[in-house]
Amino acid sequence: MQFTIAHETTYRYAEPIHESYTICHLQPLSDLDQYCTRFELSVIPRTRVFSYADRFGNFVQHFSVIPEHPLLSIAARSTVVTARPQDPQAPSGAPRKALLADPQLRLLYDFLSPSPLVEFGRNLRALSDEIGEAESDVVAWYLCAGKYIKDNFAYIKRATTVHTTVDESVRLRAGVCQDFAHVLIALCRLNGIPARYVSGYIFSGQGDSVLGAEASHAWCEAYLPEIGWFGYDPTNGKIINEYFVKIAIGRDYRDVSPVRGVYKGLAKSTMSVNVAMDELYDVDRERALARAFAEQQQQQQQ
């Protein structure tokens, strides 16, 4: 699949602010399963945009605006080709022994430990007991834990904020995609399975209705024996397929928040976010298919 994504974030301030510094995680990753063919970031007021690759391999953009400004608008446009299957199958199971035997495991300290937004609280431990242990089959346990969140947690906006802890959303049995991803990550880490946070997009035009498409989305990747990093979306109860686009990976939301920054000024800000994701009608591919079809027809006529 090929998508174009327009992701616009606008901050409006009651009084002009100054000396604003902004960091963005908005450029989709290129890896084995997807390729970002185009990325542009435009900022109002105009300023120079700098970028670097962070320690996770994410592409980060950042900029500063010194003079007073009443508004800050960040528009990211990207084109991404995804190469995952449309309907990926659950991989075959593997016992925990296989995970413990993996020499990579000890290098994944950061994905096995609590992180600022993923802590192991009382409610989380109770939830983990409810789901059961991951001894005999780590893969089945992971998919089951993800499905459990899908089935037992309510998707409610404004039930939580970006600061809500894992334990709090477990208690509420509610939240949004970010919370669900954190809960699944916390469950994995608590059970000794490395897990990381993925921010990205989900395409809503895939037939059945999906949650989380109107803004940026988030899910979990767990490190499974003999498989490696494997993505699951606990908000929609889906294995990551060709309709998902990855932006960035991190320990939790705080490592990869799409836009964050600081400024000087006392004015209150209001933020609006708009994400538009479209399947790109590939003219060249369609023409090639049409040509091949025409040639086939001609050959049959001859």
Place this chain on the structure above:
Amino acid sequence: MQALLEGYVSQELFDEFADERGEPRPHYRALARTVGAISTSDFRHRVEMVNSVLLQRGVTFTVYSDARGTERILPFDLLPRIIPVADWTQIARGIAQRVRALNAFLHDVYHEQRILLEGKVPYDLVYSSAFFNREMLDVRVAGDVYIHVSGIDLIRDVSGRYLVLEDNLRTPSGISYVLENRDVLKRSFPQLFAEYMPLPVDDYPIRLREALRRVAPATTDDPTIAILTPGIYNSAYFEHTLLARRMGVELVEGQDLIVHDNVVYMRTTRGLSRVDVIYRRVDDDYLDPLFFRPDSALGAAGLFNAYRAGNVTIANAVGTGVADDKAVYPYVPAMIRFYLSEEPILDNVPTYDLGDLRQRRHVIEHLHELVVKRATASGGYGMLMGPASTAAERAAFADAIEANPREFIAQPVIQLSSHPTIVEGEILPRRVDLRPFVLYGDEIECPPAALTRVALENGSLVVNSSQGGGSKDTWILGE
């Protein structure tokens, strides 16, 4: 004064001044003669004079728990500590070796992580350190130098052997006392000073400035250096102003800096002026609200990205604390072997690994004879001195250790060496340590500038200035 010195009896320790027979060691003989020749009243007069000079000059050190107010002079002891050339040669080689290995360790843990992959230092130990700064992973620093200024704390055991007690690799303070103590002592004992001719310390600020110039970004031939201070409420503010003045560089606070397009500027009366090297005396957490503590106003937003881009050098580098985490300290000898293929010149104090169940049991059963320190604390805060502790204190530490063994280390009590010290008009033995400072620009150098701290209470083993210790001028002798 003769009487006072004759009554000097050292305890069951190594004494810097007197040998086993109570005679002055060769390098202290001239001092003994001079002090012996001064009348008691003249001597007391000199002590009073020195204290009033220090107070006038504003040599102060804030003690956070001192209810009498935040400004207090660091008690200065008039009797200098003297280090013969043979000792200094060994010390300088030993601390240079240590800093070279620690710097290599920092570069390694923030890049290839060879020492972790080869299992010489546990991976979890580094990643669980509160000072392991993940933002520094894959960030190149100028000249691969992380530890531009360090203070290595040395003590001597009962046999007189020098041991490394702590490496201070973040923002070690104390050099202002070295400079001030020397100024004062030179005037109090001009003849004695002329007789000994200790190596000079006054060029330290210039040597520091030159070391910092050599690690400036390649974009400039004539770098602008600034000292970043947290401000007047910081305990070492006096030192920051003194260094800025003697180095001839700007002293700035966070609010004086502004970053734009990845370049750091300072606001001056003539507009913005580019800054190339920041000698910061602000902790990592406060450097940039965008990456570290969001509520900090002590640093500058955007500073870390300018640093990452190589447009400014920060000294010491961000993230050096992982190498002076006390739980990492036991591995420094292994680092010396791993990176330098050398044997350590100076030994560590034996340290228990509290992550190991058997050692932890042993420590908890023997708390009354051990020293327990918090792995990430400094300045003598949050430690347990076993022999001087109460049962309740030991019980509290035992619980805290069980709850979080990674946060603590334990060591046997080392009997620090003693040195004649003036206590209420008498000369008595008091425990001392030694903090030499190491500079690292393009080369590692050990200026003959070291701070001797002295525990003023009888029997006390805690010399930290923040715990009421005093200081002595330290005379390092040349060839």
